[in-house]
Amino acid sequence: MSLFDWFANRRKSGSPVSEGQEREIADGLWTKCESCSALTYTKDLRSNQMVCLECNHHMRVTSEQRIQQMIDADTWVAIDEGLRPTDPLKFRDRKAYSDRLRDAQEKTHLSDAVQTGIGQIEGAPIALGVMDFRFMGGSMGSVVGEKLTRLIERGTQQRLPVVIVCASGGARMQEGMLSLMQMAKVSGALQRHRSNRLLYIPVLTHPTAGGVTASFAMLGDIILAEPKATIAFAGRRVVEQTLREKLPDDFQTSEYLLTHGFIDAIVPRTQLKKTLAQLVRLHQPTLRQTPKGTQIPGIKTLTTVPE
């Protein structure tokens, strides 16, 4: 799909840095912004949720960090951690899929590209899925599809809002048609969640593409995105080849999608938790208070329940 594009378009770092700083960057003491090249103490950057203090660039965060940023302390309960990918097609390109999986697992200490669980957000329980782009570009194979489906089903059973933080290049080619079918599977689970009048909010982060865009990323009752995230169906390069001309700079960004009516709001990461909590509260089912004297004869009205 379009993973290739993301790698090809990754911004190259700019201005030179001194040797000493180079070492400290390597040690992780400092972090250089890939957008404006500003050096910031990693500790300060962390406390600003990895958003550049100079230019507001949203750097990539791991699923672990994301959960910490979003979920109230000590309320996260991970689910389905025992699900592990396998290699059903015995797929081998320049490298065997099984080796790619092992390498990604060693690098990320994750079993696959999504973490799911139940946690609280300003005291309100939600079912949360967080994709992790570091794991094979956040691509969706059987495990990602299954974990998200189970998460949504649990959300339906326990009547919880579902939030999915998307970060994915799309379907996982190495699982062939099994990966394509995950798009339908997750969408089916969302249909059941929805028919129970429960809230689903995807949060689109950089990048969200391909089969994820063409399924659960675009199925939110409300859709949020981080600033300047790339959100696409087809990769920019493919579209350029089809058109044989240059595309506008903001093409396939959060801002572009907001202008074209496909997302509801762009929310800076530092405001994300607050915004989600607000939306969850606004959609909490409350029984409507009937003003006195408006009782319609013959129709039973619900009595007031204090929240």
Add this chain to the structure above:
Amino acid sequence: MANSSDRRPILLDFEKPLAELETRIIQIRELAEENEVDVSDQIHLLEERAVQLRQEIFSSLTPLQQLQVARHPRRPSTLDYVQAISDDWMELHGDRGGHDDPAMVGGVARIDGRPVVIVGQQKGRDTKDNVYRNFGMASPSGYRKAMRLMEHASQFDMPIITFIDTAGAFPGLVGEQEGQGEAIAYNLREMFRLEVPIICTVIGEGGSGGALGIGVGDRLMMFEHSVYTVISPEGCASILWRDAAKAPQAAEALKITAQDLKTLGILDEILPEPIGGAHSDPLKTAETLKAAIVRHLAELDQLTSEQRCDLRYQKFRSFGVFIEAGMMPAR
């Protein structure tokens, strides 16, 4: 069926030995006529050999060769099948949002006496038609048109028959502007909701999300030489092998043939094609399709709409292969 005036066969490269043999049969026959010699025995043998060779070739196609058959310019298209299998038909147009995408067609039909809604991607029958049809690659409005027609089916309690034949959803500027991802995603979700029977058939090329966008149903069938893939072998080769020329390897690895998908448990039925592919005998192929649709509809009629929706969900719910700690590999 295909209304091109030029009916000379279009040969795929692997059909060359067969074509040579057939040319030789014609030459011998002509020579024999000129010289008034009886060669009927010899010709009979050669003709038998030709049948055998055709059978050999088409029973051992590589995945990439299957893809070539699936993309054959003479392969029957959605509208060809519609004409061949329905007693009555009216094409309907428009997404009710300002567009009518010719790459996605649909309408109301009667099959074996029964009113149904048919939707499918439509490839062109010649170059000019292909430009008009955008080579069967639908835009977001095409998927919205399909959904609108499927809602119509639901409204009037008519089964939905979809024909999948696309290289993929159109990856263009307008597609992105108008929400290709949203349009497909919406169909994926809503097709689980529709209470009428849905039968999906890959008649040629099943290309990724663009195919799946009309591919959620109670039954999934594929013609013998059609393919269904998460990404085109060419695209996969250029990403994973960094070399588009590795498409044959990618086609092999991706498991895209009807037989592969049957093995993976994704497919309900493989529809046999005449030897030489669907285009060698479109009417016979259409008969096979019609019989299968009628049979599956009869089966699905035995269920309540609630049971059907439930089974449809369970069907897709079961797709995927993974390991669960302490358990055997699950499916």
